[in-house]
Amino acid sequence: MEMDTIVFGNYSVQDVLIAAGVIIALLILISAVRKLFKKEKVSEHIQVIRCKNCGWRGQVSRYAGRCPKCNEPLGDQLAKH
Ligand SMILES: [Zn+2]
Helix, strand or coil: CCCCCCEEECEEEHHHHHHHHHHHHHHHHHHHHHHHHHHHHHHHHHHEEEEECCCCCCEECCCCCCCCCCCCCCHHHHHHH
8 A cells, every 4th residue: 555545535645644643733732731621620629718707717629518617608609509
């Protein structure tokens, strides 16, 4: 099989390989960008908050939404209900 063999219409094997290379490069780029966004998302799940009930201050999961000291509802979890 020669490199200039016609595979898809006017596209040669070489063109397909170049296209595949570009797609792979894009996929690598996308996964790298996603990793960056993931890092930001992790911090989105955690919030630094001060408990209005007992004055405790620290990082709380937005989804746990409770003060570890007095179990008072905190943050976004509280806003949802
Ligand atoms: Zn508290």
